[in-house]
Amino acid sequence: MASQAVKKGAHQELQIKATDELVRGVYANVITCSIGQHEVTLDFVHVEPQASDPEGTKDVGYLVSRVILSKSNLTPLIDLLTRQRAKIEGEEDAQSAS
Numbered sequence: 001m002a003s004q005a006v007k008k009g010a011h012q013e014l015q016i017k018a019t020d021e022l023v024r025g026v027y028a029n030v031i032t033c034s035i036g037q038h039e040v041t042l043d044f045v046h047v048e049p050q051a052s053d054p055e056g057t058k059d060v061g062y063l064v065s066r067v068i069l070s071k072s073n074l075t076p077l078i079d080l081l082t083r084q085r086a087k088i089e090g091e092e093d094a095q096s097a098s
Helices: 020-024 071-097
Strands: 002-007 013-018 030-035 039-052 059-070
Touching: 013 020, 039 071, 059 071
Parallel strands: none
Antiparallel strands: 002 013, 030 039, 039 059
């Protein structure tokens, strides 16, 4: 069991605990998003390039994780991903400039 402390607010910390299996994570190369009345569902799918259905007409994807968020968490998630993307792009720009 692994645990990690993260800041929850200005003065609070949240202790996050996870099993070793969750810490290892899973690989996904496709993400789908469904929006319901009160929640947002993110499905993370692993599509193997050589895998196809028995007829060989469609790729086969395996659902590796499903995350269901309240709609109120969608904007903070987008903000977080936007900040992380900016960091990655800044690192790539710095590498190409050197």
